[in-house]
Amino acid sequence: MTLTSTPTTDLADRARASLDALGAVVPEGSGLTARTALHAETLFDLPVHTAAAVAGAVERAEAAFLAWREVPAPRRGDVVRRFGELLREHKDDLADLVTVETGKIVSEARGEVQEMIDICDYAVGLSRQLWGKSIASERPGHRLAETWHPLGVVGVISAFNFPVAVWAWNTAVALVCGDPVVWKPSELTPLTALGASAILRQAIEEQGYSPDLSQVVLGGREVGEALVDDPRVALLSATGSVRMGREVGPRVAARFGRSLLELGGNNAAIVAPSADLRITVPGVVFAAAGTAGQRCTTLRRLIVHRSVKDEVLRRLVTAYESLPIGDPFADGTLVGPLVDARAGDAFEAAVSKAVAQGGSVLVGGERASVDGLTGTFVRPTIIDMPAQEGIVIEETFAPILYVLTYDDFDEAIALNNGVTQGLSSAVFTQDQREAERFLSAAGSDTGIANVNIGTSGAEIGGAFGGEKETGGGRESGSDSWHAYMRMATNTVNYSTELPLAQGVTFLD
Numbered sequence: 143m144t145l146t147s148t149p150t151t152d153l154a155d156r157a158r159a160s161l162d163a164l165g166a167v168v169p170e171g172s173g174l175t176a177r178t179a180l181h182a183e184t185l186f187d188l189p190v191h192t193a194a195a196v197a198g199a200v201e202r203a204e205a206a207f208l209a210w211r212e213v214p215a216p217r218r219g220d221v222v223r224r225f226g227e228l229l230r231e232h233k234d235d236l237a238d239l240v241t242v243e244t245g246k247i248v249s250e251a252r253g254e255v256q257e258m259i260d261i262c263d264y265a266v267g268l269s270r271q272l273w274g275k276s277i278a279s280e281r282p283g284h285r286l287a288e289t290w291h292p293l294g295v296v297g298v299i300s301a302f303n304f305p306v307a308v309w310a311w312n313t314a315v316a317l318v319c320g321d322p323v324v325w326k327p328s329e330l331t332p333l334t335a336l337g338a339s340a341i342l343r344q345a346i347e348e349q350g351y352s353p354d355l356s357q358v359v360l361g362g363r364e365v366g367e368a369l370v371d372d373p374r375v376a377l378l379s380a381t382g383s384v385r386m387g388r389e390v391g392p393r394v395a396a397r398f399g400r401s402l403l404e405l406g407g408n409n410a411a412i413v414a415p416s417a418d419l420r421i422t423v424p425g426v427v428f429a430a431a432g433t434a435g436q437r438c439t440t441l442r443r444l445i446v447h448r449s450v451k452d453e454v455l456r457r458l459v460t461a462y463e464s465l466p467i468g469d470p471f472a473d474g475t476l477v478g479p480l481v482d483a484r485a486g487d488a489f490e491a492a493v494s495k496a497v498a499q500g501g502s503v504l505v506g507g508e509r510a511s512v513d514g515l516t517g518t519f520v521r522p523t524i525i526d527m528p529a530q531e532g533i534v535i536e537e538t539f540a541p542i543l544y545v546l547t548y549d550d551f552d553e554a555i556a557l558n559n560g561v562t563q564g565l566s567s568a569v570f571t572q573d574q575r576e577a578e579r580f581l582s583a584a585g586s587d588t589g590i591a592n593v594n595i596g597t598s599g600a601e602i603g604g605a606f607g608g609e610k611e612t613g614g615g616r617e618s619g620s621d622s623w624h625a626y627m628r629m630a631t632n633t634v635n636y637s638t639e640l641p642l643a644q645g646v647t648f649l650d
């Protein structure tokens with residue numbers, strides 16, 4: 143089923159109207175094109191920031207830091223609270239921009255803005271809980287404690303697929319921790335970035351602080367590199383492909399900077415014989431086909447027990463056949479376009495490779511056309527694979543689900559862990575032993591491991607991130623805030639003696 147269709151001119155007007163409502167000033171210039179996933183056409187031109195402009199932004203951020211670090215954290219939380227209020231007010235304006243640029247369906251675009259609101263609420267609470275431990279000292283009359291201080295300028299490089307939520311995870315927490323942010327959004331989503339940062343700057347200025355606490359620099363990889371290499375950027379938080387992380391990580395390390403890497407995933411779900419298929423099937427379909435397969439947590443490998451495979455696949459194919467593909471703005475659409483034509487080529491190449499490796503396409507495997515839209519649409523695809531190798535161990539950013547078969551639960555866990563990425567995983571089972579084994583030290587090796595729920599759609603209260611080539615970073619909830627602060631260990635001697643640690647004697 144396909145649904146239709148918003149013309150490019152309407153999208154350009156819609157984007158301008160949203161940007162106006164958000165109070166964003168769209169800079170004049172050329173070098174970067176604002177485009178839309180709905181059409182193979184551009185919307186309008188934007189400038190690219192030079193290396194000197196990036197350096198200027200970092201310099202201003204550093205100046206803002208010197209004042210901001212001394213503002214009490216709960217007062218810093220006031221800015222984030224106001225940002226959250228403005229996000230509530232402008233939810234649809236910002237969600238519109240997300241849909242125009244990424245092609246995300248309206249419900250998911252609104253969900254992305256909701257995630258920003260959620261992290262603001264979280265960060266406001268956090269602003270009163272930036273606590274350190276008090277530790278027992280071995281010496282009488284001594285106190286040993288840790289204190290957490292603001293770190294410095296945080297550089298954020300973000301990917302196209304969560305064009306604003308990932309920045310908000312970083313920024314809401316960084317701001318309450320006392321750090322300004324310089325943001326290099328994806329070159330595919332500059333408008334969403336301009337809109338989101340405009341309302342944050344409004345919140346900052348309303349509270350009487352420097353707007354340099356939040357800045358945006360536009361452009362592609364070169365602009366990102368200028369942030370990566372700037373020694374004044376204390377933490378570089380980069381979200382994107384493993385390729386990008388492989389380039390960025392060593393460069394930041396070479397200058398002894400701190401990096402937080404959130405990279406690609408190749409996420410699996412195990413479907414055990416006892417799985418409740420009434421929740422397994424919708425859970426798998428949302429995780430694998432939602433966001434047109436363009437989440438880092440998208441389900442890409444389904445590891446199914448041989449005894450239930452036929453029934454699981456029969457139900458999944460039926461569900462896939464009725465997924466409405468079309469205009470992401472249209473009511474009822476569940477699968478919008480891929481972000482651009484290159485993503486469509488990667489989809490086709492992956493399907494061909496899977497077939498060449500002996501895979502059988504059970505549903506999909508081809509492009510879809512949507513009346514009136516010239517963007518890249520593909521049919522969500524399920525491919526039954528003979529083995530986990532070749533294309534199956536790569537992340538293709540498209541809705542392709544590879545099916546693998548298992549007989550023994552340990553074999554399923556080995557398949558789950560048998561890839562280089564380590565972001566998210568899930569098991570569908572009603573067998574408590576299997577569920578606990580999956581979550582145990584000998585179970586799944588991913589940063590997110592779920593039971594009876596898909597691999598995508600995390601809540602902000604937990605830490606988000608993954609192991610191995612996913613980069614090891616943690617963002618959002620739990621104690622992820624530690625990455626945005628520096629810890630000092632303090633020993634205070636309130637006695638009249640000077641005993642040395644470990645019983646050392648000196649000048650006695």
Ligand code: NAD
Pocket residue numbers: 299300301302303304308326327328329361362363364365366367370381382383384385386389390403404405406407437438439537539565607608612
């Ligand atoms: P990408 O790697 O092409 O680009 C991501 C960002 O990095 C962009 O802003 C880009 O301009 C910048 N960049 C690229 N090379 C750079 C370099 N050498 N130096 C500095 N900056 C550089 O990724 P994408 O196509 O935008 O996004 C999709 C990828 O992101 C997928 O692999 C997905 O799994 C991953 N992702 C991961 C998470 C996570 O939290 N783990 C979240 C979202 C997306």
